Each structure stands twice: as structure tokens, then as C-alpha cells.
Amino acid sequence: MRTEIVHIGASELNYEIRNIMRVVDQLKALGLDINLENIGDPVAKGEKVPVWMKEIVSRASMDDCAYSYCPSQGVLETREYLAERNNRLGGARISADDIIFFNGLGDAIAKVYGFLRRTARIITPSPTYTTHSSSEAAHAGVPPVTYPLDPDNSWYPDITELRKRVKYNPAVAGILVINPDNPTGAVHPESILKEIVKIAEDYDLFIIADEIYQNLVFDGVQTRTLAEVIGRVPGIAMKGISKELPWPGSRCGWIELYNRDRDRDFKTYTQSILNSKMVEVCSTTLPQKVIPQIFEHPEHEAFLKKRRARYRRMSETAYHALKKNPSIVINRANGAFYMSAIFREGVLNGNQTLPIKNSQIRSLIDSLLRSNGSISPDKRFVYYLLAATGVCVVPLSSFNTELQGFRFTLLDPNEASFARMVNALSEGITAYT
Numbered sequence: 001m002r003t004e005i006v007h008i009g010a011s012e013l014n015y016e017i018r019n020i021m022r023v024v025d026q027l028k029a030l031g032l033d034i035n036l037e038n039i040g041d042p043v044a045k046g047e048k049v050p051v052w053m054k055e056i057v058s059r060a061s062m063d064d065c066a067y068s069y070c071p072s073q074g075v076l077e078t079r080e081y082l083a084e085r086n087n088r089l090g091g092a093r094i095s096a097d098d099i100i101f102f103n104g105l106g107d108a109i110a111k112v113y114g115f116l117r118r119t120a121r122i123i124t125p126s127p128t129y130t131t132h133s134s135s136e137a138a139h140a141g142v143p144p145v146t147y148p149l150d151p152d153n154s155w156y157p158d159i160t161e162l163r164k165r166v167k168y169n170p171a172v173a174g175i176l177v178i179n180p181d182n183p184t185g186a187v188h189p190e191s192i193l194k195e196i197v198k199i200a201e202d203y204d205l206f207i208i209a210d211e212i213y214q215n216l217v218f219d220g221v222q223t224r225t226l227a228e229v230i231g232r233v234p235g236i237a238m239k240g241i242s243k244e245l246p247w248p249g250s251r252c253g254w255i256e257l258y259n260r261d262r263d264r265d266f267k268t269y270t271q272s273i274l275n276s277k278m279v280e281v282c283s284t285t286l287p288q289k290v291i292p293q294i295f296e297h298p299e300h301e302a303f304l305k306k307r308r309a310r311y312r313r314m315s316e317t318a319y320h321a322l323k324k325n326p327s328i329v330i331n332r333a334n335g336a337f338y339m340s341a342i343f344r345e346g347v348l349n350g351n352q353t354l355p356i357k358n359s360q361i362r363s364l365i366d367s368l369l370r371s372n373g374s375i376s377p378d379k380r381f382v383y384y385l386l387a388a389t390g391v392c393v394v395p396l397s398s399f400n401t402e403l404q405g406f407r408f409t410l411l412d413p414n415e416a417s418f419a420r421m422v423n424a425l426s427e428g429i430t431a432y433t
Contacts, residue, residue, distance in 0.1 A: 074101030185333025
């Protein structure tokens with residue numbers, strides 16, 4: 001082209017969770033049975049959407065207004081409901097004007113990072129959910145700025161390192177917290193969240209909290225939402241229904257803005273996010289309209305409680321099966337529906353492999369790995385595990401970390417099937433290492 005058309009951050013956009021599906025499709029064509037543990041879609045994994053929820057959506061779909069535009073910021077009655085729900089917590093108070101709906105949190109994430117000044121950085125956890133790290137890096141056109149989560153301390157943030165990296169990087173304007181965390185399944189205690197708020201206060205930053213899994217914290221595990229601990233610090237909480245209901249195909253998420261009047265720049269910045277939504281007209285109407293009815297349904301909390309209990313059992317099953325393997329470090333998940341393990345230093349090398357009976361599959365995987373000479377050691381493991389066992393996990397290095405490991409889901413509704421998958425994973429690790 002006569003002028004450069006590629007965005008400066010284009011090379012930073014990568015999503016291995018989906019990329020690996022291209023390999024999965026090729027292996028399926030060769031007759032391999034695949035157990036998908038890479039994508040956090042409860043419905044695709046076999047969870048049943050309850051009838052009472054379907055009935056609410058069905059009734060709402062009969063109203064003509066469900067097919068029309070809604071206000072650009074979102075359905076007013078739903079925003080009022082969500083603001084009141086937040087204010088019950090007794091922390092930062094908001095009104096309906098402090099809530100903006102999006103077509104899923106992916107849309108919200110793109111807007112939140114995309115409307116930052118390019119030189120302003122959000123420091124993100126490492127490892128972190130790829131959509132955050134890629135979007136933040138793409139807006140700046142350079143790799144992400146990160147702070148470590150510690151696998152030897154329940155995947156909690158290293159607060160000392162976070163403070164140091166904020167102090168010596170004046171470009172950092174905000175801190176990202178994912179709680180409960182994806183990809184690790186960690187849930188951060190109130191004390192750690194308050195320390196992060198203190199860092200933001202000391203260095204005049206704002207906080208972004210991805211709380212999409214906030215209602216999937218396992219019973220007995222203690223944490224707080226951002227609204228409860230943020231005090232006077234400006235902040236953005238990201239929430240949605242895709243994981244909780246579950247209804248990932250709704251593409252329905254929202255952000256809540258805290259203390260936006262306490263800082264002129266923050267208020268102008270968040271107004272630009274709202275203006276961008278107005279240019280789009282609105283987000284999808286139907287899922288917004290049914291949120292209050294679903295959240296207030298008498299069976300909703302019992303439904304969530306049952307799901308949380310099952311995910312916790314899956315976490316225990318995986319933890320006890322994998323903790324005995326000397327090659328990895330594994331922590332229990334305390335929320336969401338993911339777990340991550342890391343390989344101990346020096347365990348992986350570029351020569352390891354697994355036996356693959358099908359010669360065509362063997363040839364395909366060897367060819368894919370040869371064509372990518374810079375492939376990370378954990379991605380090499382993931383490819384061989386997939387080809388040898390049909391178990392599809394995600395390399396941890398794809399979550400913006402130098403740690404080598406893998407993430408898998410806790411979603412299989414068949415607990416016996418899940419146990420077989422975990423055993424195949426453990427045996428694969430042993431054979432590979």
C-alpha cells in the first residue's frame with residue numbers, strides 16, 4: 001500500500017485458546033476423539049441451562065420491545081437494578097449513570113484499553129487472561145507491562161513486586177485485577193485487594209477489576225468485590241452473565257464506574273468510553289432485559305450453589321491427582337472454573353515427545369512443530385498431549401507469562417469423565433517428562 005495501514009499493535013493480538021482449534025479440527029478429520037479443556041464455555045461442555053431461565057428468556061422474546069434498540073448506555077431498568085444491587089454491599093455507591101452495557105466483556109475490554117492515551121499503560125497480572133494482555137499491548141503497540149502472580153503462594157499477586165514496578169514505571173496509569181482469576185482459579189483475599197488499592201492511592205492510579213466470575217467463588221472462600229474495598233480510588237469493575245447464568249452466547253457484559261467524579265481525567269476518559277458506545281447505538285437488548293428477573297428468581301442462588309459445589313469437587317479431584325506428580329506445581333482453584341499448573345524449572349526441553357499410534361497424526365504434529373522453530377516448551381507439550389491422548393489444554397505461556405505450564409477447565413458435568421481426563425493428563429505429563 002502507498003501508506004502504512006497496519007495498526008502499530010496488530011502483532012500483539014493473539015488468542016491461543018482459539019488458535020489451537022485449528023489443530024483440533026485437523027486431528028478430528030484424522031479420526032482422533034478430542035476432549036476440549038481449552039475454552040470456558042459451560043454450555044458447550046454440556047451444562048444444561050435450567051428450564052426456568054429459558055422460560056424467562058422465552059417470555060421476554062415475545063415482547064416487541066426486545067427486538068428494538070435500547071438506550072445506548074443500556075436498558076435503564078436493568079442499570080437501576082444493578083446499581084441498587086451494588087449499593088447493598090455498602091462500599092462505593094453508584095447510580096444507573098455509572099453503568100455501561102457492552103456486547104460481552106470482550107467488547108468492553110477493547111473499549112477500556114482502546115480509549116486510553118497510547119502512552120498510558122495498565123499493569124496486568126502475569127499470567128493473565130489473553131484478551132486483557134493482548135488488548136492492552138495492542139493499544140500501546142508494545143508488549144504488556146506486568147506484575148507476577150506467585151504459584152508458590154496460591155497464585156496471589158506479589159504485592160512487593162507490584163509496588164516496585166508501579167513506582168519505577170511512571171507510564172503506569174492503572175492496575176488490572178482479575179478476581180476470581182483466569183487462568184489460575186485463584187481468589188484474592190480482602191487483605192491483598194486492599195494493598196492493591198493502597199498502591200493505586202499512593203501513585204494516583206485507577207483500578208480495573210474483571211469480576212466476571214464474582215458469583216462463582218467457592219463456598220467458604222473469603223474475598224471482596226472492588227466496590228467494597230476501593231474507598232476513594234477511581235475504578236472500573238467488569239461484569240457479565242456469560243459465565244454465571246451461563247449464557248456465553250448472549251454477548252452481554254457491563255462496566256461499573258466507581259468514584260468517577262473524584263478525578264477530572266478519569267471522568268473524561270470514561271466519558272469517551274460511553275461516547276464510543278453511543279456511536280454504536282446500543283448493545284443487544286434481550287439479554288439486558290431479563291437480567292433482573294433471572295437474578296431475582298427463587299431458584300437462581302440454589303442453581304449457582306450447585307455449580308460452585310461441583311466445580312469445587314472437580315478442583316479437588318484434579319489437585320489430588322496432579323499434586324503427586326514431581327514435575328509440576330499445582331494449586332487448588334477457589335473460584336471460576338479453571339486450574340493452572342506449571343512445570344518445575346528444567347523439566348522441559350526441546351526433545352521430549354509422546355507415543356502417537358496414528359502415523360498420520362504423528363506426521364501432522366511433527367510437521368507443525370518443525371514449522372515453528374520458536375515454539376515454547378509448554379506449547380510443544382500441549383501439542384503432543386493433544387495428539388497422543390486427545391486432551392486439549394492451553395499452554396500457560398500463551399497467558400503472557402514466562403512460566404511454562406498449562407490451563408484446563410473444570411467444566412465437564414460428568415465427574416467420572418473428568419477424573420479420566422485428569423488421569424490421562426497426569427500420565428501424559430509423566431510419560432513426556
